[in-house]
Amino acid sequence: MIEVRNLNKEFDGVQVLKGIDATFENGKTSLVIGTSGSGKTVFLKCLLGLIQPEKGDIIYDGQIYNEMSNNEKRDLKKDIGMVFQGSALFDSSTVEENVMFPLKMFTNQPYEEKLERVNFVLDRVNLQNANKKFPAELSGGMQKRVAIARAIVMNPKYLFCDEPNSGLDPKTSTVIDNLIQEITKEYNITTIINSHDMNSVMEIGEKIILLKHGVKEWEGTNDEVFKTDNESLVDFVYSSNLFKKVREAQLRQDNSGS
Amino acid sequence: MINYFKYIGKYFIMLKEVFKRPQKGSIFRESIFKEIEDLGINSIGIVAFISFFVGGVVVIQTALNLDNPITPKYLIGYASRESLILEFSPTLISIILAGKVGSYITSSIGTMRVTEQIDALEVMGINSLNYLVLPKIIANVFFYPFVIIISIWLGIFGGWVAGNLTGLVSSADYIMGIRSEFEPFHLVYSMIKTSVFAFVIATIPAYQGFYVKGGAIEVGKASTRAVVWTSIVIIVLNYFLTQMLLGK
Numbered sequence: 001m002i003e004v005r006n007l008n009k010e011f012d013g014v015q016v017l018k019g020i021d022a023t024f025e026n027g028k029t030s031l032v033i034g035t036s037g038s039g040k041t042v043f044l045k046c047l048l049g050l051i052q053p054e055k056g057d058i059i060y061d062g063q064i065y066n067e068m069s070n071n072e073k074r075d076l077k078k079d080i081g082m083v084f085q086g087s088a089l090f091d092s093s094t095v096e097e098n099v100m101f102p103l104k105m106f107t108n109q110p111y112e113e114k115l116e117r118v119n120f121v122l123d124r125v126n127l128q129n130a131n132k133k134f135p136a137e138l139s140g141g142m143q144k145r146v147a148i149a150r151a152i153v154m155n156p157k158y159l160f161c162d163e164p165n166s167g168l169d170p171k172t173s174t175v176i177d178n179l180i181q182e183i184t185k186e187y188n189i190t191t192i193i194n195s196h197d198m199n200s201v202m203e204i205g206e207k208i209i210l211l212k213h214g215v216k217e218w219e220g221t222n223d224e225v226f227k228t229d230n231e232s233l234v235d236f237v238y239s240s241n242l243f244k245k246v247r248e249a250q251l252r253q254d255n256s257g258s
Numbered sequence: 259m260i261n262y263f264k265y266i267g268k269y270f271i272m273l274k275e276v277f278k279r280p281q282k283g284s285i286f287r288e289s290i291f292k293e294i295e296d297l298g299i300n301s302i303g304i305v306a307f308i309s310f311f312v313g314g315v316v317v318i319q320t321a322l323n324l325d326n327p328i329t330p331k332y333l334i335g336y337a338s339r340e341s342l343i344l345e346f347s348p349t350l351i352s353i354i355l356a357g358k359v360g361s362y363i364t365s366s367i368g369t370m371r372v373t374e375q376i377d378a379l380e381v382m383g384i385n386s387l388n389y390l391v392l393p394k395i396i397a398n399v400f401f402y403p404f405v406i407i408i409s410i411w412l413g414i415f416g417g418w419v420a421g422n423l424t425g426l427v428s429s430a431d432y433i434m435g436i437r438s439e440f441e442p443f444h445l446v447y448s449m450i451k452t453s454v455f456a457f458v459i460a461t462i463p464a465y466q467g468f469y470v471k472g473g474a475i476e477v478g479k480a481s482t483r484a485v486v487w488t489s490i491v492i493i494v495l496n497y498f499l500t501q502m503l504l505g506k
Contacts, residue, residue, distance in 0.1 A: 048381050077383030088374040102382055105282055160381075 007056035018214045027188040034211035040194040081151030083161040087143040089135040096131040121149040141172035161193040275387040293397035309409040313416030321426035335435020342413040352455035356488035360463040364484040367467030368477035391464040398456035
């Protein structure tokens, strides 16, 4: 479980995160949504320790991140998997080398064992026969799958994804969303996803947090999204014509029912 | 002006992170060999080509300037050897390598930064500065002296070829010149300079690449900055090292 208490971050006098409190539970897929510039990526980078917040605590299973020693932080990071927006694969390494990298760095397993684990996770993300390919030879969706495979190869307790669907077609996005959710359930991982993709919200968002101008505007489940009166969330969700029509249809159905 | 002090301070803070104990010895050794190939072995071709022809030019110019019949011809070989050992090979080749290797280091690290590959390393709990920069420093500092020795040898050989082809100096005179009054410390001085310049060629471009912000254009600008600053620092250090090591 990850708890966030009163998280504040500013850049050059501009407050980017303003007193955010949140809790992310094990085995659940939580989504942080918001428009571009709402502070989602900064929030995620604070959780990962890539950016130091000015104020507030991030608590990993009862341990306050800022109070951990360097060794404790290093150990914690072995339990973290991250899927970056642009996949962040090492472009001069093959798929196999990319996925094997954390194993080479942090374990003393013989090569055969490492290879077995790599093949297992690549199989898990439905990516066979790509071991010797370089990232530039893969499609966006395949790159994301390699990134997920690399993120889970060490059996992490926490999985972070920064807009995992950006640049992908709707069908591939759904495949990636489902894959993340399956892995979350299968390994009881605490998964936090930054997204502005409403399909992801509806498909896998067991818990949703809306950020607006660095403030937590709303928190709830995907079932509650369509029923809320929160103006910021309504604005965000129904900026898409498709969802506008879905909401109108639902309201019509509710009215006729009552 | 205050900004320059900030950059210098940040550079030394970076070095403090770079010189931490590598997290895994086997990966570190692997990286060093890879860097020796990328930064050293892949530079030998251009160094050999330039050294051979510049050696020839040095001999032709020295011969044309020593046209007094009283001046012994062997001095052409002597002067060429000294200029190659003392200045041409360690300094000029280092400036050429600052362009070739420096821009490679900045652009490769800078691209890793803007494509979040460095963040990926950090998230895994890897000291990215140590992992990316220390192997480059070690490869440069220990391998460049060999490159410079090759450069000196090929420069002297190029001079011999040019002397023979133009007839400005006979083979016997040239060989006598390059063997006369050899001062071993000049070679030591040359290798010390090379190692210091090699350190600069690895670290200044790494600094520029590591702290780049933005996208492809910023990486390009950082590469240009890296080459300019590396060249300036080499020239300034060359003066101080010469004063310290050869000055009376």
